[in-house]
Amino acid sequence: MHYTGGTTIKLYMKRTFLIFLGLLLWLQGFAQDYNVLAYETDRKLTWQDFKGRPKPSDAHKGAEITVSIFLKIRDTSFWSGRVTYDAYAVAFKDESWVKPAYRENYSLQHEQLHFDIAHLYAETLEVKLNSLDSKTSKDEAEVEKILKNHLAEMQQFQNKYDRETNGGNNYKQQMRWARKISKALGILSTTVEV
Template sequence: MRRFYGIAAGTGGVQRRRSLSGLYVPLTSSAIVKRVLSILLLLLPHFLMARQEPVWISFKKEPVFVRNPTFSLLKIRDERSFKAQLGTIISGPKSSIAVRSNDEIASTFDDLLSPGFSPDSTRVPIIIRIQELIFFEKEKKALQADGTCRLELAFDVMRDGKPVQLTTYTARTIYTRSFGQTDRLELVARKALESAAQYLSNWIKINRDKSPALVKGLKFVYIDHSIQQASGDTVFYHPLRPLSWDDFQAAPRIGSRNAASIFPTFSYEGHSRWVNGFIEVQLTFKTFMVKSMSWVRPGHKDDYGLLHEQKHFDIVKLIVERFKQRIIADPDMDFEEYNSRVQFLYLEAYRDMNRWQEQYDGETQHGINRAEQERWNRKITQDLKNAEDLTAIMLSNRQ
């Protein structure tokens, strides 16, 4: 059994303390004084810093601008735990002082960013969340300090009434300053904010068509490339510009028993841009015939034969309208693969065009069967009108 021995505290101003061996040894009054003094010396810097007035940062009312901004400022939220504190800096040899801002940081950042990031249909409305803004320094030499400004921001976009995070930004800006050069702190913080704004603007530019959080959906805009005057070797489809025999400029094909032949076809071009959260895809459709691949035999340039060839041209226009409708109604169309999806639908429409042309020539016997020719004339005219009307309705319903 371990035993402990001790002398009761009493006379002589002697107190007892336990030693490592289990015995109580005396602690003299002078030792107590020394211990208290050592504790006071350790706490003195903290007392001095607490009594010192903090350094107040006052941000200049000069807006922050970046190159080609892609976002607008919707709101700024300060999520820091200690909103009044901005860290500490070196105020002198072996002494520190607190840093604070004259204004609320969220309000200050709003003033700095709002002028350069105003609402625009091509800009993404962004919520900025301030997660950290803090200075910390270490003493250098010759009355100088090495410092770091740490800025952490999170960027959100609203989706279905809720904020969705896009990305985050963390920067550590390193600087050196003289002890009395506190105005440098404002410049460092401003540069950190400017770098964050430029980072986000670049990030949106790269990810605008890729990030699900940024894209609400697809919108298609259709343009028909149609001019009434022939352009070189090409005649573009126009309802007010019917074909003429002058458009058939190739030599008659040897071995063919047809009186005439037309080479009609179609193509499309597209480009996209970001508008109010949607990827707006502008598609330009070209329905045309090639003069150097279309021909007519001498002695067969009558109105009946020209109408037969015109209906070949009208069939292509009909297929283009149905191609437009397929794009709008396609259930597999999405913003990530819309380009390849439109290309797939184009190939499907191209095959449909060839089938229609073959069926038309087969049933009319290349125009020889006048009864069938008349039936196809009415059918193509009515189908084309219905298709154009339906395309307009579908586009209107998608707006």
């Protein structure tokens, strides 16, 4: 079966509103209200998570997942005012879709790797934001700038994944990327004893 998958990163005028709304709202409640799926390490995507419809411009694709990163304030230090964050990869169910002919495991695994990549970028963003000094950590404009730059880097990486795998059509490259992302996820889940 010929497969061409893809991913879309949500970036538009509502971005600023969503970012800071995400900072204020508990992600689980937000996700339930807006049909957003938060990344969970123990849960893989199913085709039931793809509730959207392709656009006419998507005629050459079999499936697409729309992902982004939401932030939530974890804590604000009483003494320094330093803000720490939690970053979450999310998929927008209503904007992720699959054509009936492509509802098979191989295509789903391709889309799962897009979500896994978003998770990796969310984790590295969290580390980056939580490494900021006290003054910068509470500067909303600076945090938003870092987030936008990180989302742009993630989009480039997602595009590279699709380009090198030919949207999932290059089986050898798809397997290479699966090993690469699996290794990176394994590093994330490794516990360090102190």
